[in-house]
Each structure stands twice: as structure tokens, then as C-alpha cells.
Amino acid sequence: MTLIQIAVVIAVFAATCGARTPLDRLQEERRGRSGTVGEQPAPPPRSAEVSAHGRVTFRLVAPKATEVVLNGNWQGGRGVAMTKQASGNWTVTTGPLDPGVWNYTFSVNGVTTLDTGNYNVVRDGRRYMNSVLVPGAAAALLQTGKIPHGTVSAVWYPSSALQAGRRTLVYTPAGYEGSKYRYPVLYLFHGGGGDEEAWSSMGNVNVILDNLIAQGKAMPMIVVMPNANWNETAALDVGGPRGAPVAWGGGQPGGRHPAIPVQDYDRAEKEIVSNIIPFVEKNYRVQPGRENRAIAGLSMGGGIAINVGLKRRDTFATVAQFSSGLFGGSPGYAPFEIEKIFPGHGGDRAATNKKLKLLFFSCGTEDPRMPFHRKVVEDLRARSVNLTFKEYAGSHEWKVWRDSLADLAPMLFR
Numbered sequence: 001m002t003l004i005q006i007a008v009v010i011a012v013f014a015a016t017c018g019a020r021t022p023l024d025r026l027q028e029e030r031r032g033r034s035g036t037v038g039e040q041p042a043p044p045p046r047s048a049e050v051s052a053h054g055r056v057t058f059r060l061v062a063p064k065a066t067e068v069v070l071n072g073n074w075q076g077g078r079g080v081a082m083t084k085q086a087s088g089n090w091t092v093t094t095g096p097l098d099p100g101v102w103n104y105t106f107s108v109n110g111v112t113t114l115d116t117g118n119y120n121v122v123r124d125g126r127r128y129m130n131s132v133l134v135p136g137a138a139a140a141l142l143q144t145g146k147i148p149h150g151t152v153s154a155v156w157y158p159s160s161a162l163q164a165g166r167r168t169l170v171y172t173p174a175g176y177e178g179s180k181y182r183y184p185v186l187y188l189f190h191g192g193g194g195d196e197e198a199w200s201s202m203g204n205v206n207v208i209l210d211n212l213i214a215q216g217k218a219m220p221m222i223v224v225m226p227n228a229n230w231n232e233t234a235a236l237d238v239g240g241p242r243g244a245p246v247a248w249g250g251g252q253p254g255g256r257h258p259a260i261p262v263q264d265y266d267r268a269e270k271e272i273v274s275n276i277i278p279f280v281e282k283n284y285r286v287q288p289g290r291e292n293r294a295i296a297g298l299s300m301g302g303g304i305a306i307n308v309g310l311k312r313r314d315t316f317a318t319v320a321q322f323s324s325g326l327f328g329g330s331p332g333y334a335p336f337e338i339e340k341i342f343p344g345h346g347g348d349r350a351a352t353n354k355k356l357k358l359l360f361f362s363c364g365t366e367d368p369r370m371p372f373h374r375k376v377v378e379d380l381r382a383r384s385v386n387l388t389f390k391e392y393a394g395s396h397e398w399k400v401w402r403d404s405l406a407d408l409a410p411m412l413f414r
Contacts, residue, residue, distance in 0.1 A: 101204060
């Protein structure tokens, strides 16, 4: 009997016995909900459609839902009820939104869910949200255009404190891989509740820098974004469950955490100076020396930048903070004492200003911390400390911090 005859006999036997052949299984896998071979389930309707006038239309398929609410961060926390159509789809169109990146979720019968019709999903700590970009001149730095793009990589460095590897994200500018050029480095820290992915996920750091560098407004630079939760090896979805929390404060307006003890800033200083910087300078083509290092951060990370950066002026020539609770406006911080974190500010001021190439502060006008920022800025300027202070419309939010980075980056390493 030939091989062909054997195959025919097996096929006939399988059919007679009702057995499923490999072809049967393949066809079953390809069947859609209608049972027709090759037909796939219908994709969700396109959502987060932006009109030429900045209006955004949202859609969701939820035929059995009795209530669907759109919750967007442009609404000040107020949800907007969506309308159910005869098809079972829910829809709503916003009024014109300002250019920028906006985040949102749906609430379906009281349960928070993502928009399946919009593949742009971001994570801010433990919260997942969809994002939508409303284009316009004010959001030009947030738009990916036909320009050279850099790379964001996740790398692991050895931490002597944890006796384990810790994860950090690193942005390298366009052309890094093919050049021999050495780059200055910005060490950029997230806020309370965030992790090493916050600036790339929520802050659009790579897009902002790609645009500024392509326009010749910012020097090509490397940006290192560590995890500032020093008891963690990495973000929760990578490094596993958190251990006992470190006593960080000021993660949210109003303060939800105990005061930050000095020893935690000491721990941050040791991790940054003894572990992170040596790893970066060994594994990346960087320009050595304090003039080629900057440290910055938002909220909790701003407190780290101020405490470590001003104490270690032998390591950093530029220090920047965005919306830190260090100066007041958040019960989560210990009382602010300028001499403790800025020793010698009342001594040789000319020498201090010369050594500190750039001191940059920023805050949102609606942030509870703004009055305290203004007071500290006034005090420092009265003491002849040179600094740049920027105010942005907004509260304690990513819009303010993106704008802060966009203004800071062109000032660096000049």
C-alpha cells in the first residue's frame, strides 16, 4: 500500500469515528462568532477620534450596560454621562480641548474600565488609563514627527544596598548607537507612587527631547530614570510585590505619607552616587565631570533632587525640582530648613552661584504648594541665590511637569 493510500484510509477512518483532524481544529480556530470559517469578531468601534476643532468623540460597545460615564483629567474629576445608541454602542463628544495629552477611563455600571477602541494605554503607578493627543501648536513637542528618534531602554544595575539588580530606564538620543560622541547626563526622578517607567509612560520624555534636539534647542543628552522606591528592584509589573514601604512623603497634594526622614535622603544619595552614576559612566559614552551632570525630579523626586543635588555640588552642577512638597503645602514633609539642604548659602554667595550652574524651580498655579514655592524663591533671591522659577497653569499634574521638562532641557549643559 502506498503512502497516499494509507493517508486516505486514515482520513476515512477519522471521519467515520467522528474524530477531529488537524484541519478540523484549524478551521475551528479560525471561526468567528458567527461560526463561519475565516470570519473574525468585529473590532471595537474607533474611539478617541479628534476633530479639526479639538473635539474628541469616545465610543464603547456595552449593550448590556445601564450606565457608562467618561472620566477624563480635563474635567476636574467630574464624569460625563455617555449616550446609549440603538446599536448598543455608547458615545459622547467633548467640547474643544486644549492641545496636549489627556488621560481618561470609562466607568461601566460603576466599574472602571479602559477604552478598547483606543490602543494608547499609559500607566501612572497602579493606575492604567487611555491617552489621547489633541494636536496643536501648544502641543508641538508632544507630537512624533518626521525627525530622528532616540531610544528608551530598560537596564539593570547592581545595587549594593539591596544586594540585587535594580532597574532603570535610559533614554539615548538619536544617533547614539552609531556615533563616538560622549554625552552629558540628566538624572530624572519620578514622584510618589510612580516608578522608573513614569517619565516615559506619562511624561513623554523621549518625544519631548527628540523634538527639542531635532530643532537644535536642546543639547543631545542621555536621560537616566531610576526607580526612587529604594526598597524595590523594579516597577511592580516587573520586579514583583513590594516589600515594606519606605517612609516617603508628599506623594499627593495634602500628603498621604509620613514625613521623609533625613536617612532616606542619605539612602537616595548613596544609591545615586555610589551605584547609579558609576554604572552609567561605565556602560554609556558620557562626558565625565559635574558640569555634565544634572539632577531633576517631580514632587517626591523633586525633594530627592534638591536634597542630593544641593548637598553634592561636587557631583552635580545643575539641580531642578518640579512641584516638590519640600517647602510646604504637604503635611507629608518635615519642616523646611534651608540651611540643612543648602549649606553655605549665606557664606560666599558668589562662589556658590558660580559652582551651581543652574537652579530651576517650577510649580502649577493651582497646586497647594505654589504659595510655599513663591516664598522660598523670594527668600533665596533675597539671599542672592541665582535661580530660575517657572509657573504653569495647572495643579499637581503631568501637564505641569511636561512643560517643566520642556523648559528645563534647553537650559542644560550650556
